[in-house]
Amino acid sequence: MKTQTDRIIIFDTTLRDGEQCPGATLNVDEKLIIARQLARLGVDVIEAGFAYASLGDFEAVQKIAQTVGTEDGPMICSLARAIKADIKAAAEAIKPAAKGRIHTFISTSDIHLEYQLRKTRGEVLAIAEEMVAYAKSFIDDVEFSPMDAARSDPEFLYQVLERTIASGATTVNIPDTVGYMTPSEFGDLIRGIRENVPNIDKAVISVHGHNDLGLAVANFLEAVKNGARQLECTINGIGERAGNASLEELVMALHVRRQYYNPFLGRPAESEESLTNIDTRQIYKTSRLVSNLTGMLVQPNKAIVGANAFAHESGIHQDGVLKNKLTYEIMDAKLIGLTDNQIVLGKHSGRHAFGARLKELGFELSDTDLNKAFVKFKDVADKKKEISDWDLEAIVNDEIQQAPELFRVELVQVSCGSNACPTATVTLRTPEGEELTDAAIGTGPVDAVYKAINRVVNVPNQLIEFSVQSVTAGIDAIGEVTIRLKHEDRIFAGHSANTDIIVASAQAYVNALNRLYAALQTKGENSATAVGKGV
Ligand code: KIV
Ligand code: ZN
Numbered sequence: 041m042k043t044q045t046d047r048i049i050i051f052d053t054t055l056r057d058g059e060q061c062p063g064a065t066l067n068v069d070e071k072l073i074i075a076r077q078l079a080r081l082g083v084d085v086i087e088a089g090f091a092y093a094s095l096g097d098f099e100a101v102q103k104i105a106q107t108v109g110t111e112d113g114p115m116i117c118s119l120a121r122a123i124k125a126d127i128k129a130a131a132e133a134i135k136p137a138a139k140g141r142i143h144t145f146i147s148t149s150d151i152h153l154e155y156q157l158r159k160t161r162g163e164v165l166a167i168a169e170e171m172v173a174y175a176k177s178f179i180d181d182v183e184f185s186p187m188d189a190a191r192s193d194p195e196f197l198y199q200v201l202e203r204t205i206a207s208g209a210t211t212v213n214i215p216d217t218v219g220y221m222t223p224s225e226f227g228d229l230i231r232g233i234r235e236n237v238p239n240i241d242k243a244v245i246s247v248h249g250h251n252d253l254g255l256a257v258a259n260f261l262e263a264v265k266n267g268a269r270q271l272e273c274t275i276n277g278i279g280e281r282a283g284n285a286s287l288e289e290l291v292m293a294l295h296v297r298r299q300y301y302n303p304f305l306g307r308p309a310e311s312e313e314s315l316t317n318i319d320t321r322q323i324y325k326t327s328r329l330v331s332n333l334t335g336m337l338v339q340p341n342k343a344i345v346g347a348n349a350f351a352h353e354s355g356i357h358q359d360g361v362l363k364n365k366l367t368y369e370i371m372d373a374k375l376i377g378l379t380d381n382q383i384v385l386g387k388h389s390g391r392h393a394f395g396a397r398l399k400e401l402g403f404e405l406s407d408t409d410l411n412k413a414f415v416k417f418k419d420v421a422d423k424k425k426e427i428s429d430w431d432l433e434a435i436v437n438d439e440i441q442q443a444p445e446l447f448r449v450e451l452v453q454v455s456c457g458s459n460a461c462p463t464a465t466v467t468l469r470t471p472e473g474e475e476l477t478d479a480a481i482g483t484g485p486v487d488a489v490y491k492a493i494n495r496v497v498n499v500p501n502q503l504i505e506f507s508v509q510s511v512t513a514g515i516d517a518i519g520e521v522t523i524r525l526k527h528e529d530r531i532f533a534g535h536s537a538n539t540d541i542i543v544a545s546a547q548a549y550v551n552a553l554n555r556l557y558a559a560l561q562t563k564g565e566n567s568a569t570a571v572g573k574g575v
Pocket of ligand 2: 057215217248249250280
């Protein structure tokens with residue numbers, strides 16, 4: 041049986057490795073929203089989580105398997121250590137998916153064996169073999185990862201791969217766990233595996249890598265040239281430490297430079313057929329969604345999805361682009377789903393026009409969500425004459441993709457200015473439906489608002505990040521506020537958009553507090569005296 045594919049399989053691990061980065065914690069509903077968008081994007085495999093890690097993770101993997109893992113949808117995968125209980129939980133969680141995969145792993149580098157696992161090579165080899173066979177007893181599609189493969193002795197790695205493939209692994213994934221490799225070394229590693237693992241033709245070679253030296257994408261592209269056919273990546277490159285290889289960069293490199301990569305996949309150089317299954321026009325929307333829900337901002341100069349990625353500032357460049365785009369552009373912004381930001385709607389636009397434009401932008405909303413978004417649209421249109429595509433996107437993201445609404449902002453009022461003491465009054469509706477009002481002074485209006493909110497919600501936390509960005513140009517632009525706060529060792533993100541940035545700041549903060557409050561409730565920590573009673 042030959043399983044090397046003639047195109048590249050995109051394995052998205054935003055919801056597993058991506059979610060592992062500090063503060064990117066998502067709740068089950070948010071994971072579902074992202075999984076649905078990943079399916080629209082066209083990823084082949086969604087690594088939905090680590091089912092054994094917590095009840096929340098298990099529930100998320102299972103729900104994604106149930107709702108997104110349809111016959112024509114992506115394959116749903118759960119991570120599992122090479123331990124029976126992990127593998128069993130993974131198998132149970134992915135059961136509802138039409139196509140499911142168990143991804144099991146154990147370290148193979150001497151440094152991990154000696155200091156972390158405290159096991160011999162022989163013991164690791166036996167565990168890997170046995171656990172792959174155990175996973176295989178639940179499902180046909182089994183992926184095995186020798187963790188820290190890039191720093192493992194190649195001879196031992198070949199042996200582990202040969203034995204795990206013999207035990208039933210259908211994909212063998214080669215992780216550069218610590219982001220140590222350079223492109224030519226990683227390419228050589230993959231070539232070595234192809235040349236030295238006798239049964240390698242029975243499995244797909246996958247790669248997984250972290251971006252500690254900023255080389256993850258370059259390493260993967262070199263791996264493709266040497267036979268890797270599955271790429272494990274995340275949206276916006278989020279993930280542990282410096283993150284994972286970024287999906288959008290990999291996909292667009294393979295698309296824009298397909299004539300260069302085609303021959304490595306046995307195709308004629310001039311073939312126009314896509315090398316992946318990704319619908320590139322969904323890239324920008326997916327990036328914004330993941331950034332909003334995780335609170336992980338995208339740096340402006342980030343390739344493909346950064347705010348400046350298609351902006352031309354220098355006069356010479358602008359002159360060239362006006363004469364012919366090809367002078368300074370290697371891809372059309374429309375290819376990743378960036379619209380021309382047309383002014384499309386205004387305060388007289390009706391629900392039908394609003395819904396129709398959202399559909400054109402690729403948003404599929406339920407009637408309830410459409411109604412909610414329309415109310416917000418009318419509110420914004422009252423303050424801002426012209427509503428652009430980017431405004432619409434901010435409205436939908438803000439109104440629909442929210443954290444559980446436990447506390448709700450009913451009123452925000454500030455008084456500030458030169459020679460004034462910034463003072464804020466806020467009224468919040470509590471989860472019990474009570475309206476509580478409090479006031480505070482601060483070093484600025486936002487500080488005063490946050491202090492007043494804290495007096496009502498009363499959950500200790502530390503604000504660690506606050507950012508305001510405008511969605512469009514102009515004095516009446518919608519401002520988007522993203523914040524991250526810390527409670528004990530956990531980080532919670534909040535996001536909101538409004539033409540009034542003080543209101544957006546208050547809503548983003550309450551949004552993050554709602555996530556924190558929900559997490560405390562799940563842990564059963566919220567004693568009535570500690571939380572939500574005001575002072
Ligand atoms: O980075 C890594 O090695 C991993 C494995 C679990 C694949 O995330
Ligand atoms: Zn990883």
